[in-house]
Amino acid sequence: MLRGSDPCPDPPTPKSPLVQTWLALALQTRRDEVRDDADLRARDRAVARTLPDSGRGARARIEAWLEAVLTAEDRETIRRVDGGLRALRLLLSVIGLVAGMGTAAVVFYYDGSQPINVLPALAVFVVLPLLTLLAFLISALPPGILRRVPGSAGLQQSLLALGSAFAGALLRLLPQRVRDALTQAFGAGRAHQRLFGRVQKWLLLGALQRMAVAFHVGAILWFAARVFVTDLGFTWSATAEAVTPDRVHAFVQALAWPWHAWAPDAVPSLRDVAATQFFRLGSGVVGDAPTGAADPTLLAKWWKFLLAAMITYGLFPRILASILSAWRLHAAAHWTIDHAPAARDALDRMTAPAVHTRAREDERTVPEREAPVDDGAADTHAAGHAVVVVWSAASDDRARLTAAISRRFEVEVDARLHAAGAGRSTDDDRRAIDEVAADVDADSLIVLVVKSWEPATMDALDFVRALRRRVGDGPRIVVAGLRLDGEGDEDVEQWRLRMKTLGDPWLRTVALDLESGANR
Amino acid sequence: MSAPVFVVVGHPNKGKSSIVSTLAHDDTVVVAPRPGTTIAARSFPMRVDDEVLYTLVDTPGFQRARRTLEWLQREESTAADHPALVARFVHEHRDGGDFRDEVELLTPIVEGGGILYVVDGSKPYGPEYEAEMEILRWTGRPSMGLINPIGSPRYVDEWEAALGQYFRIVRVLDAVQARFDQRVDLLRAFGQMREEWRAPMDRAVEVLLRDRGRRRRAAATVITDMLLEMMTLNVGRNLTAHEDAEPYRDSLEAKYKDRLRELEREARRAVERAYDHHDLSRRESGDAIERDLFSPETWHLFGQSKWRLAVLGASSGVVAGGIVDASLAGIGFGVFAGLGAVAGGAVGWQAAEWSSSVRVFQLPGMERIGLAGKRVQVGPTSNRNLPYVALGRARHHHALVEGRTHAQRDELVVDHENEKAGVLNRFPDNIDKRLEKIFHRIRRADGRYDRAVGQRSEMIEIVDELLESDPTAPSR
Secondary structure: OOOOOOOOOOOOOOOOOHHHHHHHHHHHHHHHHOOOHHHHHHHHHHHHHHOOOOOOOHHHHHHHHHHHHOOHHHHHHHHHHHHHHHHHHHHHHHHHHHHHHHHHHHHOOOOOOOOEEHHHHHHHHHHHHHHHHHHHHHHHOOHHHHHHOOOHHHHHHHHHHHHHHHHHHHHOOOOHHHHHHHHHHHOOOHHHHHHHHHHHHHHHHHHHHHHHHHHHHHHHHHHHHHHHHOOOOEEEOOOOOOOOHHHHHHHHHHHOOOOOOOOHHHOOOHHHHHHOEEEOOOOOEEOOOOOOOOOHHHHHOHHHHHHHHHHHHHHHHHHHHHHHHHHHHHHHHHHHHHHOHHHHHHHHHHHOOOEEOOOOOOOOEOOOOOOOOOOOHHHHOOOOEEEEEEEOOOOOOHHHHHHHHHHHHOOEEEEEEEEEOOOOOHHHHHHHHHHHHHHOOOOOEEEEEEEOOOOOOHHHHHHHHHHHHHHOOOOEEEEEEEOOOOOOOHHHHHHHHHHHOOOOOOEEEEEEOOOOOOOO | OOOOEEEEEEOOOOOHHHHHHHHOOOOOOOOOOOOOOEOOOEEEEEEEOOEEEEEEEEOOOOOOHHHHHHHHHHHOOOHHHHHHHHHHHHHHOOOOHHHHHHHHHHHHHHOOOEEEEEEEOOOOOOHHHHHHHHHHHHHOOOEEEEEEOOOOOOOHHHHHHHHOOOOOEEEEOOOOOOOHHHHHHHHHHHHHHOHHHHHHHHHHHHHHHHHHHHHHHHHHHHHHHHHHHHHHOOEEEEEOOOOOOHHHHHHHHHHHHHHHHHHHHHHHHHHHHHOOOOOOOEEEOOOOOOOOOOOHHHHHHHOOOHHHHHHHHHHHHHHHHHHHHHHOOOOOOOHHHHHHHHHHHHHHHHOOOOOOOEEEEEOOOOHHHOOOOEEEEEOOOOOOOHHHHHHHHHHHHHHHHHOOOOOOOOOEEEOOOOOOOOOOOOOOHHHHHHHHHHHHHHHHOOOOHHHHHHHHHHHHHHHHHHHHOOOOOOOO
């Protein structure tokens, strides 16, 4: 049994009534539909590790899994649904019982003035139950037969719709919170609603059969009570000439076939049938009684037959139908639990280890830097000469480099190239800065040649910062990014962004090509 | 023994995060062309249940390697002191300052991590790397050089020669294009760095291989559920006995198709999630309308051919007719089997293209209880080709997702133009026949999901096999 509103997942109990398990599965399926698979996997794997015996059957594992994952809210819903279903079944039973007694009271009404006609009683308690039993059987037909019998599917649909409408009307008698719980459990998502539909069908048919059993029990009890506490007189009568004592006897014999061998007293003979034919003319004429008044014991003879007929054709088939419904409900719930994708997926999740490779925490990143303002070619023109510093061995082709810079900036380039950065020490860098400072004046251009494909590290920024400090404001510094063959300006753009962070108004970043000296 | 930790270090913007993203199957790692995106070390523990088998650590790049090395050289006494000196450097600069990035990347190394030094094989080697490699050598930790040729392997040879001087193990892995087996090989190689790391890494690889199969099965489950939904889907409306069904036909047909498309979209998202692609943007090549589930081109590419459907239909017809013949104790002389073959073949031939399946049927007894008299309904489809088309597309999409690394950040292009008809719509023979049987049983369920779902387990097995044997997978 799935426990009630227990908020903590206790150790699983060994056995759960199937319908409760089914309800739990339906609710959990809805809850899991919106959750991430990785979360579900982690949760179910953790549940699997708490299960005492991994060799248990699939259903036992599902039940244990549900025990562990069900929320307190869903447990409460199940408790309410369970209570609601019980209340509904009780209500149907009470209605059936009252209806059975009421019907029997009407059919077997007897105040001594007129005898009871057994033919309407047979119609109500034998023929009508057989017809409703037929409706039940049609409703219970499996799809394989429905496909082969034209119209049967529609008929089944109609009958079930009628049954649902009736049950729905009764549900209105239940408290709102119970109705809400039922709606939550039964009115669910598309796929699993269709999957769980077969259980709902047998829940409905089972409840209706329970009502039918109660109806017949009520009718039989009422009838038996009347038989044992009052005197009843039974006759039969019909207007149609075709309904002769012979035919009625044959009909009675046929009906009494199931019990004729072991209860012969409950089978009226031809003589009894003929003797109890009733004509209402005047104060009434009974059969062939010479005085018009029949022997009371003869008139009472029918009760055994009627009781046997009510039990055999009313109560007994309904008990069988009720058992069949309970069996099919059990089978449907069993099948659904075994085949529900949610249950299978949960078993898979419990079996396979939960593998995680992703980071547990979010990444810390730097915000996007502001886009650079345009630093055009005009700003890099210098009246004087250019002093070149080659950063991290960006180029060792002195002639081409000098020519490219001269063309690009339209200045005279000092013959001496300074080197700094990788491959040298920071002391070497400082010396290079001193030498550059000695070579420049306010009109000079300092060209720092870098590999644009290598990112601007803090090492490079430190150098530019130190250079600016040493030469002071005034001399323009241009970071000239060499490009690899076929590369675009993206890398130079990254250098430009990085250099902008120095906030140096006399600092520019441009692309430089050794071949043509062309740049942006 | 604690699980091995592998610290991914290198020059800024050389693909460290791409390597981590690919190996950790994590698309939350920021992979940007902008250098210096990673500003703090970030751990990616590979966990099986609650057990950590190894941890990858993504780090920021070296920013002041020369100054760091100069600090170490200034303090040097003997070579044996190198690891302790590096630890002291980290300790003394822990509060930040100029060496924030170096401290961030060296901390997990001095705490016992192995080193994965990542360089970009598409750019030439330069002296700026030497200070970094020297610092790493000073740590005394097990290490590996990893060349990530971002876009082009042009300088890989040059790098192999350079890294070989500093690292005992040098590997090449294109983080963006690497196939799953290449990624797994690399992880195995991590175990070679140190003897006691071999066993946990072998185990990690084994777990990852099994997990890969589990993910493929999860994808097969998603695709199976999609097919079950598609084959049992119906969209309809109840009408009174005198109401005209005609005005509802087109809108119901459109609604039905929309729902099928939505099922496909949902399944694709679920398959992507199964492979931990949580934020994948997707683009269908060509005009989206023309390339959608119902376009003739789609059916041509992914569906079964008319002849194949006719043969499949005919074989089902032979079986049905044969049963009639058998029940007549042979006096049918095989006529019914022949008729069944012809009828089945004709139905199969027709099914090669999508056709409307709107139908109107009576609901006996419903009107009497005031509900309705008839129903106009589209689906469940009896078209034999729809499941093949949907499955073919799902398989193709799965192949693209499965072969995609988490460092790949461009759109997933489901490009049908580049695929030849005949590859996409052909499944291995043994799978083809089993599939047809399953599809036949599902069609017999007449849209009853609870009946069709009985085929789910077997179908998952078949789809799983199909995904495993996919010849269209660009990389695996």
